[in-house]
Each structure stands twice: as C-alpha cells, then as structure tokens.
Amino acid sequence: MPADDTEDPLSRFAFLKATIGSLVRLAFRTTVEGAEHIPGTGPVILAGNHLTFIDSMILPLVCDRQVFFIGKDEYVTGRGIKGRAMAWFFTGVGMIPVDRDGGRGGAAALMTGRRVLEEGKIFGIYPEGTRSPDGRLYRGRTGIARLTLMTGAPVVPFAMIGTDKLQPNGRGLPRAGKVTVRFGPAMEFSRYDGMERDRYVLRAVTDSVMAEVMRLGGQEYVDMYATKAKAA
Template sequence: MSRMLLKVLLLIVMRVLFRPRVEGAENIPGTGPVILAGNHVTFLDSLFLSLVVKRQVYFIGKDEYVTGRGLKGRLMAWFFTTAGMIPVDRDGGHGGVAALMTGKRVLEEGKVFGIYPEGTRSPDGRLYRGRTGIARLALMTGAPVVPFAMVGTDRIQPTGSGVPRISRFTVRFGSALEFTRYEGMDRDRYVLRAVTDEVMSDVMRLSGQEYVDVYATKAKALAADHAKAA
C-alpha cells in the first residue's frame, strides 16, 4: 500500500470518528523546508498532525518501533515508516546529535519536519520548557518555524490508557516565525534559548496550556522519585 493511499484511508477514519477542527493550516508554506513545532500530550499526536497537513510530515521516532520481530513487528515497521517516521536511536550517547542531523537532512531536502521541543510527552497536560534543538535546526537551515498546538488529543488517549476514546480535537497552526536574523549564531546559547522561548510562547498561546519553566524529563523523574518515596 502506498503512502498516499494509507494517508487517505486513515484520514477518512479520523474524520468520521474524531471530526477534527483545523485552524491556520494556510500558515504552512506549500513548498520548501518548514519546521512544525508544537506541544505533545499523547502518543497519537504525530499521526493526527500528519493527517491534517497536506504535505508529508517527517518525524523522529524511537528505533524500537521498527525493529520488532514477527508479523506484528513487520506491520509496525511498515506503518510507522509509511506514516513518515524516521527511526533514530535516541537512547544512545549520541541520540540527540543523530536526531538533529536527521532533521537537518530532511529540511535540506526541502521537506516538512515535525518536532516537539519539550522532547517528550507532557506528564500532566501542562506545557514544559523547550529544548534548544529546535532553535539549532532553524538557525542551521534557515527554515521557517510554524508553531502548532494539539488541543483535546489527551482526551482521546490519556496517559496510560490503551484503546483510544471517541472525542473531537483541534489542531491550531500559528504564523510562521523567521529567525534568519540570527544566521551563523547556532552555537550561541543565549540566542538558542531566546529562539526556543519565542517558539514555546506561541505554542502556549495556541494551546492555552499552563507553562512550567522546567524540562518535562526532569518533572517525570521527580514524580517517579516521589512515587518511590511514597
């Protein structure tokens, strides 16, 4: 089954079951490289985002999604790669660099690259501090950044749940952000932080989430420690 046919079939299912609202899709350039940067509240976010965007969206995903054995493993590998996921070993010592270079290659090919600056799914529905990889990508490639927000997808598949629930959701796209004024400054940590915070500010405005100036991974680790102590 081709990538286009799979997208059409999944799009029909999504529209019938979840009736998504899409706002601001016209802000996504029709051609050329673009970074879609947004919040991440459920496992299904990448699938839903790729279905509501006309252009093919590429994501970084854990390589374990495509290395499973047996029929189930082959089916998962086919589905995720057909849907636009690029497997990367993010748990290794150079996982962050590999992900960054993969995104750079996708953008240099004039494609759409989707990224979640928080680096992981929100543990409690709030918006957490963005990691500066998004800024480095934007400054290294000159690609515009279109912020987006997934609203209501956490009701469809709350953290820890299995079978998705039927519920409407909204995807909002903001105006494209240009950072060409910082060309050649992709190593300046103050610039990287400023660019990242500007992107996250737009994501917060679009999503309406409460912002927490802490990395989501740290919040998850603290929650795990508290659970053990209890």
C-alpha cells in the same frame, strides 16, 4: 501490510491519508485550523506540544505535505503482524527511526532533521523532547533553535488540543472524542544568522516558539524540562 521493495513511499503516504486519515478525522472529529500557514514548498519546521502517543499518528495525516519526524526505533522493529503493521504505517507517514536512548541520540536526531530540511521537506519536532506528564506545556529544548538557524527553515508552531483526553497518559486504545490541530503563522529568525552557537540566542529562539505553542493551545506553561518533572 508489509511494504514492497518497489513501493513508492509517496504513494503509500497518499494511500494512508485517503484511508486511515479519513477514519481519524471521523473517529476523533478532527478540526484543523490554520493549515494555510504551512508553506506549500520548501523546508519547514513544524514545532508543537506533545500530549500523548496518538499525536504522532494524527499530525502527519492532517497535513497536505508529508511530515518527516523522529521516532523510537522500537516502532519499526516489532515482530508479528502488529509489529509489521506499525512499521508499515509509521514509515509510510514519514517517521525516521533513531535510537534516541544512546549517548549520541540527540546529535543523530539533529543531523537527521537537518538533512530532511536541506532536502526541502517538512520536519516535525516536539521541542519538549517527550510527552507532557500532566497536560501542561514544558520548557523547550534548544534543538529546534539549532535547526532553524542552521538551515534557515521557517518554524510553523502548532498545538494538539484534546488528544490527552482521548488517550490519557498514552495508555490503551484511544476513546472517541474531539481533537483540534491548530497551526500558527510561520516564524523566521534570519536576524540571528551565524549565531547558532550562542546559547542565549538558542534559548531566546526556543522560548519564543514555545510562547506561540502556548498561545495556540492555551496550556499552562511550566519553566522546567518535562523529563525532570517525570523524574520527580
């Protein structure tokens, strides 16, 4: 369904949660744990693992507040009925399209996240930077640390559990199964105020977030970037 120029984005989000969100919970027997850890107001960073394509469909539909996140611009530029439907869905749940393949893709994503947080909204991020190639949890990139130190927004870690069984390697339509989305207590890093340019601090903050994600999801941790593992 194409969006109307006068359509209220929040109304579309509410509609998607009430319809597709309910279907997702039924089809995937979705259990949400720890949702009370997400503050009801103010800027929040949701940081978690990334197993397969449907993570980005399930996560925003199980949160009470709208979650804004970066996505490939190809998700909103497709043609035909399928392309328009994907664009309508992803922009409705909060995806912000960014060309991440260009040389400035990382900086654009970081500045987009900063803007979302400064507006008092929720920004979702996968610190691994890409989907896990084998179900293990890979080293986080320090963009998550830069965001929390630049904005003061707390980080709520989360783990997607079971989505890789429903859609192995992101291929084809997902099969029926059970999914758990587990949120952990909010993490704040005010003790590092003014140190967002210190690479050791950035690494320490990122690693502490990834340790919580690992604890929540029970994944094996690999101290290597997922992109390097894919290339190998």
